[in-house]
Amino acid sequence: MDDILVEDIISDLPPIIIEHILVSMPLRDAVRTSILSKKWRYKWVTIPNLKFDDQCIPTHSNAELLVKTEKFVNFVHRSLLLHSGPIHRFEVSVSWLRSCCDVNQWILFLSRNDIREFILNLDFYHEWFTVPSCLFSFQKLNILELHCCTLIPPPTFKGFHSLKNLQLESVVCGNETVRDFISSCPLLEELVLANVEGLDFLQIQAPNLKFLHVDGGFQEIVIQDTPLLRNAVFVFQISDEIADFLDKSGTCNLTKTLNGLVGLESLKIEIMQFFSYGDIPDRLPTTYNDMRNLELSCSFEDEYDISCALCLIRSSPNLRRLRVEDYSDKKAAMQASGLDFWERESYSGCFMSQLQFVSMGHLLGAPHELQFIKFILSNSPALKTMTITPHPQNDRREDMLIQLLQLERASTQAKIMYVKE
Numbered sequence: 001m002d003d004i005l006v007e008d009i010i011s012d013l014p015p016i017i018i019e020h021i022l023v024s025m026p027l028r029d030a031v032r033t034s035i036l037s038k039k040w041r042y043k044w045v046t047i048p049n050l051k052f053d054d055q056c057i058p059t060h061s062n063a064e065l066l067v068k069t070e071k072f073v074n075f076v077h078r079s080l081l082l083h084s085g086p087i088h089r090f091e092v093s094v095s096w097l098r099s100c101c102d103v104n105q106w107i108l109f110l111s112r113n114d115i116r117e118f119i120l121n122l123d124f125y126h127e128w129f130t131v132p133s134c135l136f137s138f139q140k141l142n143i144l145e146l147h148c149c150t151l152i153p154p155p156t157f158k159g160f161h162s163l164k165n166l167q168l169e170s171v172v173c174g175n176e177t178v179r180d181f182i183s184s185c186p187l188l189e190e191l192v193l194a195n196v197e198g199l200d201f202l203q204i205q206a207p208n209l210k211f212l213h214v215d216g217g218f219q220e221i222v223i224q225d226t227p228l229l230r231n232a233v234f235v236f237q238i239s240d241e242i243a244d245f246l247d248k249s250g251t252c253n254l255t256k257t258l259n260g261l262v263g264l265e266s267l268k269i270e271i272m273q274f275f276s277y278g279d280i281p282d283r284l285p286t287t288y289n290d291m292r293n294l295e296l297s298c299s300f301e302d303e304y305d306i307s308c309a310l311c312l313i314r315s316s317p318n319l320r321r322l323r324v325e326d327y328s329d330k331k332a333a334m335q336a337s338g339l340d341f342w343e344r345e346s347y348s349g350c351f352m353s354q355l356q357f358v359s360m361g362h363l364l365g366a367p368h369e370l371q372f373i374k375f376i377l378s379n380s381p382a383l384k385t386m387t388i389t390p391h392p393q394n395d396r397r398e399d400m401l402i403q404l405l406q407l408e409r410a411s412t413q414a415k416i417m418y419v420k421e
Contacts, residue, residue, distance in 0.1 A: 045082050049089040049117075052076050065096055073102050080109055089143075091119035104132050111135075117143040128172055146171055153177065159184025164208075167192040179203045189228075194235075200242075218274065219245050221257045229261055230290075236271040243273070252278030254308055259286050267312070268295040271327070276304035284315040291316035297325040300368040303341055309372075319352060322376070323359040326369060326391070342371045355380040362391045365400035374407050383411040389419050 057071045072094065090110055092103065103122070110118070111134040118141060122129050130150040136157045138144075144160065145167040152173075163185040173181075173196055182188065188206045193199070194215035202214065202221045209226045215235040219242060223229075238246075246253070254275040258267075267288075269275070294316060298305035313319065358376055363369050377386065388404060390397050401418055 046085040048086055050079065050083070050087060051089075051091040051093070052079075053091075053093045069097055069099075072097070073099075076102070076106060080106065087113040087115060089117040089119075090115060091117075091121075093119065093121040095121075095123040097122060100129050103129060107132055108134050111137050114140050116140055119143070119145040120149065121145070121147040123148045145169075151177065151181075153181060157184070159186070161186060163188055165190040167194075168196055169194040170197075171195075172197045174198045175201045175203070179205075182206055217242050219249075220251075221253065223257060223260060226261065227263060230263055231266045232261065232264060233268040234270065234274070236269075236274040238271060238273045246274070246277045250278050252280060254278075254280060254311060255284060258312075259284055262286050262288075263290055264288055265290050266293040267291065270297040270325075272296060272298035272305045272308050273302075275308045276302060280304060280307045280311055282314060283311060286315065288316040289318055291318065292320045294319055294321070295323040295325075297327055299328045300326050300366055300372065301328040303368075306341070306368060306372065313352065317352075318354045320354055321357045321359075322355060323361070324372070325361040326363055326366075328364065328366065341368075342375065352376070352380045352382075354382060356382055356384045358383065358386040359389070360386070361389045363388060363400070364391050364394050365396040365403075370400070370403055373404065377407050377409045377411075377414065379410060380414070381410040383409070383414040385415050385417060387417045387419055 052072070052075070056075050057068060076092070087110060090106075092106070097103070103120070115138045118135070118138060120129075120131075128150045129148060130152065131146065133154045136153055139160065139162065141160045141163050143165040144163060145165075147169045148171070150172040151168065159181075164187050166182070166185065166188060167190075168178075169192065175198070178193070178196065178199055179202075182191065183205045185206070187208055189208050190211040191204070191206065191209060192213040193202070194213070196216055199216065200219045202218055204212070204221075204223045205225045207225050207227065209229050211231045212223075212226075212229060213233040213235075214221070215233075215237075217237040217239055221234075252275075257275070294312060296309050296312070298309050300306060309324065313322070355376075358380070360369070360373060373386070373388075377383070388400075390400065394400070397420075404416055404418070
């Protein structure tokens, strides 16, 4: 029987397609293509994107951590040593490295490349990795993500003038450092700050910012000169110390933080308490005409939380979607009084003519929850669907459902969907 010759179609593909295939593979597999044939021996060494993670060492390896680390470090060293051509994206995402010095060497090596995207996600067993000064020479950076690091820019640092995406998570960095860092990145479009240690006063000035995600414990947040900001997420962690500060300051953070965000289209707030101090207005001085999506997590046992929610709703006349999660304490929520609050506050001058979809989650069937739902139903003539999800501890589900079905609706199309968790 004659030998059958199999044509090697893949090897003859255009280099750009082969590069795309290699970049789409885990780096370890891409490197292993070098044993396929002479043609493939050096194809991987020019790929511009390098991602080093758990998949870079054999998955069947149950070696001790020290051996595992040694294998990983050697793999990174060899990959960088053999690599030729530009490296545009470099990522290290592991949680079991023992030493910082190897990472410093990698960053120093990369300082000679045209790095566009740099992602460092480390956890040295709760030891902070101090970012070396050579990182701040990456002047072509578009994306920078740092996790579990200490960030101290050198005095000579003048900013990343090409940076568009910045993410700092579990990073040690002070108030002024963050402020100056952000303001020195004039093209910044996306900003994520999560659990930044040492940051309690946040000041943001970013004229090209479009997306903002803030997560942490803050005493004050000031956002200025962000005319392009369209999507904002605030996740607050309120300690006793922060709550005491906010109470004593008497400042309305709702107005101070959000008033200038004139172009917002989507806003999400988890833990409304940060805004629930001071004199809460019926409406913000700024009207959010472009706001379409609003997600709130508030306590229906707290009239200040409810007032904040109503203020935001009144200030968003073109709202299409509304989602509200209740994080009330069950006992306190069921015993909450002051229902005359609704007659005083909520029905005055609030007409949600564009609101179509509403979702209410973790409901206990508490009086203020039902009043809020009544308020939404009676003021939303375009409402199509209201989805109600009860809290797992809600032992009044049947009674709550009966009450919901009896509420009047401004919309003849409105349907109430009751979804059990």
